[in-house]
Amino acid sequence: MQSVAAALARLGDLAASPTVSRLANAFAAAGHELALVGGPVRDAFLDRVTNDLDFTTDASPDQILKIVKPLADAHWDIGRAFGTIGAKVGDDTVEITTYRADSYNGQTRRPDVVFGASLEDDLVRRDFTVNALALRLPEVKLVDPSGGIDDMLAGILRTPAAPEVSFGDDPLRMMRAARLSAQLGFTLDPDTRAAMTAMADSIRIISAERVGEELSKLLKADRPRSGIEILVESGLAEIVLPEIPALRLEVDEHHHHKDVYQHTLTVLEQAIDYERERGNLPAPDLVVRLAALLHDIGKPATRRLEPGGVVSFYHHDVVGSKLAKKRLRALRFDNETINAVGRLVELHLRFFGYTEGAWTDSAVRRYVRDAGDQLERLHILTRADVTTRNRRKADRLGFAYDDLEQRVAELAEQEEMAAVRPDLDGEQIMAILGVKPGREVGEAYRYLLEQRLDDGPLGEEEATRRLQAWWAGRGR
Numbered sequence: 001m002q003s004v005a006a007a008l009a010r011l012g013d014l015a016a017s018p019t020v021s022r023l024a025n026a027f028a029a030a031g032h033e034l035a036l037v038g039g040p041v042r043d044a045f046l047d048r049v050t051n052d053l054d055f056t057t058d059a060s061p062d063q064i065l066k067i068v069k070p071l072a073d074a075h076w077d078i079g080r081a082f083g084t085i086g087a088k089v090g091d092d093t094v095e096i097t098t099y100r101a102d103s104y105n106g107q108t109r110r111p112d113v114v115f116g117a118s119l120e121d122d123l124v125r126r127d128f129t130v131n132a133l134a135l136r137l138p139e140v141k142l143v144d145p146s147g148g149i150d151d152m153l154a155g156i157l158r159t160p161a162a163p164e165v166s167f168g169d170d171p172l173r174m175m176r177a178a179r180l181s182a183q184l185g186f187t188l189d190p191d192t193r194a195a196m197t198a199m200a201d202s203i204r205i206i207s208a209e210r211v212g213e214e215l216s217k218l219l220k221a222d223r224p225r226s227g228i229e230i231l232v233e234s235g236l237a238e239i240v241l242p243e244i245p246a247l248r249l250e251v252d253e254h255h256h257h258k259d260v261y262q263h264t265l266t267v268l269e270q271a272i273d274y275e276r277e278r279g280n281l282p283a284p285d286l287v288v289r290l291a292a293l294l295h296d297i298g299k300p301a302t303r304r305l306e307p308g309g310v311v312s313f314y315h316h317d318v319v320g321s322k323l324a325k326k327r328l329r330a331l332r333f334d335n336e337t338i339n340a341v342g343r344l345v346e347l348h349l350r351f352f353g354y355t356e357g358a359w360t361d362s363a364v365r366r367y368v369r370d371a372g373d374q375l376e377r378l379h380i381l382t383r384a385d386v387t388t389r390n391r392r393k394a395d396r397l398g399f400a401y402d403d404l405e406q407r408v409a410e411l412a413e414q415e416e417m418a419a420v421r422p423d424l425d426g427e428q429i430m431a432i433l434g435v436k437p438g439r440e441v442g443e444a445y446r447y448l449l450e451q452r453l454d455d456g457p458l459g460e461e462e463a464t465r466r467l468q469a470w471w472a473g474r475g476r
Contacts, residue, residue, distance in 0.1 A: 065085055129151045174195075175215070
């Protein structure tokens with residue numbers, strides 16, 4: 001948190017920047033108010049980098065467009081129904097929104113859009129006091145009607161209006177509270193937390209797309225664990241992501257097992273650490289974080305109490321993969337993300353057979369082949385899945401995975417394993433066997449691929465010999 005003086009100096013510099021000053025002067029010349037609002041103002045006090053320039057004004061969308069057009073290299077009105085006009089001004093992308101006073105009616109998934117009359121009224125209807133800050137332009141005057149600066153100093157997240165009113169206006173704000181708490185490291189105000197618990201069921205009126213987007217933003221936070229815990233403790237997760245609270249399996253006096261819920265949160269944290277340390281993926285990586293969060297959700301359905309106080313979860317990887325894909329589809333994630341997460345959940349246990357005996361080169365090839373383009377993410381998830389407090393066991397697993405990665409690298413260098421294919425392509429197979437395109441060509445291709453995975457590169461001559469022997473032995 002910066003001092004107020006330092007934050008105001010930073011805001012003054014921002015107000016004097018070419019884009020902001022041009023817009024401020026243009027709106028003033030047209031007789032309209034303009035204020036920089038929300039994140040950019042908040043982040044000046046928190047000493048955070050912000051790339052967004054969000055403004056609010058008393059001008060209508062048509063009036064905004066008229067003022068902005070001469071200044072903009074490009075403009076768009078995709079949010080026009082909600083009072084928002086976007087534009088590219090110089091090097092900056094900006095959004096300018098008419099003062100708002102809209103709300104949900106408690107039954108539909110879309111708000112009733114109502115334009116407001118003043119900046120102060122617009123700020124009071126915003127989600128949290130730390131976002132209900134504005135900088136009037138061009139006079140550079142800070143507006144803080146709800147005590148947002150005091151809340152930032154105290155590290156508290158609170159709604160400007162009564163939380164029941166704020167969450168009634170937009171129930172998604174309850175999920176946003178969890179996300180901002182994780183992003184900013186703030187504590188929820190007790191009344192805000194209590195209202196979230198009491199009103200959790202109202203999240204059902206929010207579209208799956210918006211819920212999924214908010215969950216993604218939470219998982220992309222530097223430390224999302226506290227936000228996930230808020231969702232679970234408030235009851236919101238029971239509705240939007242029920243597989244996570246279901247991990248809090250009961251433990252009886254005779255059967256003992258690791259706390260799956262706490263284990264999952266630790267895996268998420270460790271996956272984020274590996275993601276940063278390894279540096280092989282653009283960070284934050286949503287697929288890695290979703291896979292870490294969902295990797296064990298098949299355990300409740302597969303839990304069995306065995307003799308001798310043992311608890312088993314056979315096939316929870318396969319069951320969990322299906323559940324993960326089903327949940328992500330319900331939240332309207334894209335197919336690429338759904339398939340990648342499902343694959344990682346399905347494969348997350350594969351490595352643990354490596355410690356039971358030396359894998360052959362064939363087994364290593366299959367590990368790489370099955371992971372495909374998710375191999376780096378599988379490396380991260382598998383390493384993160386080791387949460388034992390037994391240091392000797394953790395070191396043994398870590399050294400074993402180091403060895404596996406080394407063998408993957410060596411084989412890849414020798415064989416270009418990332419693009420493992422049979423030694424003969426489809427055209428060659430058809431020419432050798434004298435067949436036309438069809439099922440038999442696919443069977444032959446898969447046979448040669450298995451030979452390649454078992455024995456490495458064969459060469460065209462040896463592959464042809466094996467193909468002919470296989471074909472002759474099919475009893476044709």
